Amino acid sequence: MPVLNVGGVERLDASNLPAYARGCAVLGSGGGGEVGTYLLQALQAVGDFGPVSVVRLEDLPDDSLVMPCGGIGAPTVSFEKFESGDEGRVLKEAVEELTGKPVAALMPGEIGGGNGLTPVAWAARAGLPIVDADGMGRAFPEMDQETFELAGVSPSPAVLTDERGNVVVLRPVSGKWLERLARAVTVSFGGTSSGADHLMSAEEARRACVKGSISRALAIGEAIRDAEDPVEELVRVAGAVMLLAGKVMDVERKTTGAFARGRAKIDGTGAHSGSALAIDIQNENLVATEIPSGRVAASVPDLITIVDEQTAEAIPTERLRYGQRVRVLGIPCDAMWRTPEGLQLAGPSAFGYDHEYVAVELLHA
């Protein structure tokens, strides 16, 4: 389990957003969208509209409406297909019309990568707080792979929009249908979309979320930033397992069906010479396999984060390239993902693998 005592952060502003972004990148498991663009968006939004208050679910009245939100689609597409900036307002207004209630706070659907930052920008523009929680504790490729689903929060209604102002309201019969329909709409939009789903009251959210996600991302980012040995500090602060020190040797990549899919090969260097890992990618790093034995070194739902060996900056899957000197880390996922229900939704079998899940810290005990 990730062991991390963090004091709750009270607000996000220009002073801490860069560190927060670093932490989101680490928690992205390679995905959630590269944080660069989204950090700029968030910085501009807090510059224009002021800091964003971070609230705990416990501090919200029971019946407050919490809006989980973020971007959907292939990170490779978001490099060149930007938001208009108005998506958060469009989503909020659609959600308020659908529920007949004012949105009390935004929440990242996933804390990982750019999706930890997008809701901050939207919250700043809307003058709303953001909840110190999320629905994954990381990033996952599919929309229904959220702790909200495990807790039985209805996936209906959900709202999608794009930079042109198209709006689609989904009332799916299940989380699987949410993912299927949202994916189809996202492909139509050009490969990315902005969405809000699993709308819930603060009372529901308290038992449906990974708590403290924003504080955790910020703590990780600050630790990396301030450390003498950033990788060592990251391993400590995130409760990570060092899987490999090495060099990126090969990256296969294709963008299909609004997913960035691929495979990376990393050869060990220094003390790890002779070892190698293959990393399977679907937006996020899914599974790390030892070459040539085929033994699983780390697997969903645990996080696999590849970081620069010097700075410990997480490298998103779409930025992996030959020659990068990296450390591959396995980070224990939230306990909700290690239940039978959690593994069914986001474990190996959910991605078509037939290996049994073993917690990363036990694999390397």
Added chain:
Amino acid sequence: MPVLNVGGVERLDASNLPAYARGCAVLGSGGGGEVGTYLLQALQAVGDFGPVSVVRLEDLPDDSLVMPCGGIGAPTVSFEKFESGDEGRVLKEAVEELTGKPVAALMPGEIGGGNGLTPVAWAARAGLPIVDADGMGRAFPEMDQETFELAGVSPSPAVLTDERGNVVVLRPVSGKWLERLARAVTVSFGGTSSGADHLMSAEEARRACVKGSISRALAIGEAIRDAEDPVEELVRVAGAVMLLAGKVMDVERKTTGAFARGRAKIDGTGAHSGSALAIDIQNENLVATEIPSGRVAASVPDLITIVDEQTAEAIPTERLRYGQRVRVLGIPCDAMWRTPEGLQLAGPSAFGYDHEYVAVELLHA
């Protein structure tokens, strides 16, 4: 122009639905879905819930809400993927929630093929009348190819549903986006969906529709049924041009992107020996080209209907097969489609052709 004086029909019931279905098939230009299954649905619905009143737009109060509706997708899929029967209710309730108004009457989005019948079944179940009008005067493959678009009726909101109970509300920025998003959702549903779009008041509908469509379909169907020479009578009653008497020699067909696409080759027989036509298909028959000259014999937006040489029953594109003895008819489209705006939306260029449209009756004058 189609010259046809018809007395308005007052109701649809078991006594006239079979003839009405025959007429819808003729107006389908090969598409709109084979009428067989949909006729059974409509017959069961009027059997269970009573006849459906047919009303004229002039008889509805100005602010009555008219709901154009029908099926979307590939006719080839609808052979094996049936409705649950509840789709009409789901659409009506979603529309009423979206508009805050009760639906006063249903209307076929397209009169052609099964889509002339589906709204009858839904109207029977809902106890609502159906309007003697439609949005095409035929069937077209794309959702925005409706006279509603030409008249400036907003394509937003639109509602889609499936037999599982999934509901999607689209608020597209244009008719093109309506088609694009609805098509993506329809593919996700498995290739067909049920939808309501271009919701409008009776006042708007009066200048946005092809009027008398139901009466026309019924008149055509009755004429064929009662005639001694059904094809000759069909030519007369529909104002059609006989393009070829022949035999189906070849059919290429594939179902892709929720469209049934293909090409048929028909060789002339008897007095037409030596002539041949190629028919391009996208759900509907789009263009008939003479072989080998390549001269266009008939083209969208005019109707191209292939009928059995004995019975004059229209053969939908998905039922074309080698050896059928047929007559190929060109039927003039509604005048709204012959305007520059109409041709832009549903003329040759809208389907990627570069020939100039010439009215079918002038091509063969």
